[in-house]
Amino acid sequence: MSNFNSMNSLTIVMYHYVRDLKKTTFPKIKGLDISLFEEQLKYIKRFYNVISGFELIEIINSKSKLPPKAMLLTFDDGYSDHFFNVYPLLKKYNLSGIFFPPAECITANKVLDVNKIHFILASIKNEENLIQYINNRLDEYRDAYNLESNEFYMSKLGKKNRWDSAKIIFIKRILQLELPEKLRKIIIDDIFEQYVTNDIASFSKELYMNVDQISSLHSDGMYIGSHAYSHRWLNHLNEEEQKIEINSSLDFLKKIGNNTKDWIMCYPYGGYNDTTLKILENYNCRLGLTTKVGIANLKQDNLLTLPRLDTNDLPKNSNANPNKWFLKT
Numbered sequence: 001m002s003n004f005n006s007m008n009s010l011t012i013v014m015y016h017y018v019r020d021l022k023k024t025t026f027p028k029i030k031g032l033d034i035s036l037f038e039e040q041l042k043y044i045k046r047f048y049n050v051i052s053g054f055e056l057i058e059i060i061n062s063k064s065k066l067p068p069k070a071m072l073l074t075f076d077d078g079y080s081d082h083f084f085n086v087y088p089l090l091k092k093y094n095l096s097g098i099f100f101p102p103a104e105c106i107t108a109n110k111v112l113d114v115n116k117i118h119f120i121l122a123s124i125k126n127e128e129n130l131i132q133y134i135n136n137r138l139d140e141y142r143d144a145y146n147l148e149s150n151e152f153y154m155s156k157l158g159k160k161n162r163w164d165s166a167k168i169i170f171i172k173r174i175l176q177l178e179l180p181e182k183l184r185k186i187i188i189d190d191i192f193e194q195y196v197t198n199d200i201a202s203f204s205k206e207l208y209m210n211v212d213q214i215s216s217l218h219s220d221g222m223y224i225g226s227h228a229y230s231h232r233w234l235n236h237l238n239e240e241e242q243k244i245e246i247n248s249s250l251d252f253l254k255k256i257g258n259n260t261k262d263w264i265m266c267y268p269y270g271g272y273n274d275t276t277l278k279i280l281e282n283y284n285c286r287l288g289l290t291t292k293v294g295i296a297n298l299k300q301d302n303l304l305t306l307p308r309l310d311t312n313d314l315p316k317n318s319n320a321n322p323n324k325w326f327l328k329t
């Protein structure tokens with residue numbers, strides 16, 4: 001690998017839940033155990049140079065070079081895990097993180113549909129029953145929403161990916177994207193109430209950070225970026241709707257004390273389109289993070305569509321040898 005490339009390569013790691021899984025009410029939630037997070041931080045300290053969001057923006061604006069093996073640690077969705085579990089460990093290892101809270105959850109005590117789905121999946125004993133339940137609801141709404149057959153959805157969506165079985169992927173995909181948005185919400189809320197809780201506000205307060213916690217992260221040098229307002233798929237919204245989502249999130253960033261010149265965007269579900277990029281350029285967004293898997297290269301990539309790695313792409317053992325993603329930097 002040439003020096004030219006290596007000085008522009010930036011490894012961006014994405015985290016979601018980080019918790020003491022055995023001790024939580026939902027031990028089956030797909031999250032990273034705190035002890036493994038700490039092991040991974042030690043691994044990262046051995047091989048990478050973690051920079052902060054502020055440092056990265058400064059490097060881009062001043063056209064200076066990244067440190068070798070530069071890395072960003074990013075934490076999506078504003079979980080209270082990030083305040084109680086991640087933040088103390090970042091401090092312990094003198095590292096900086098970038099946090100992307102979806103504004104509506106924090107300010108209006110909502111729970112993201114994607115989170116409802118995670119907790120539904122962590123609550124069920126048997127995914128067959130849930131699929132049967134979803135199919136019954138599809139039967140009920142088929143005519144009103146002009147739906148396809150149940151078999152059609154299963155064969156289209158039920159394909160396993162890097163982390164999940166075909167059945168789990170079917171449940172996630174049909175509830176996250178495939179059905180019309182209005183119907184998705186009806187079915188998700190119904191299942192969430194049945195399997196998890198009907199007290200959304202309390203659940204939200206426990207699941208996400210509050211404004212004071214996010215402000216204190218910001219005051220302590222952690223970077224807070226935009227994860228839009230209500231965590232919708234931006235690429236499925238028209239221009240006006242996208243502007244509302246983005247503007248509302250910028251109001252939130254101002255509220256917690258970040259400035260909204262040269263800010264960082266993280267697309268909910270990794271979804272964006274040309275309209276999104278045009279809006280972001282007009283709004284002085286400097287960097288956009290996707291869920292494409294890879295190592296970013298600041299010279300070659302569009303800065304508004306940078307790829308990331310998942311925490312599961314890196315070792316969770318402090319003594320591990322560098323893996324293939326290190327060799328690509």
Ligand SMILES: [Zn+2]
Nearest residue numbers: 076077268269
């Ligand atoms: Zn998200």
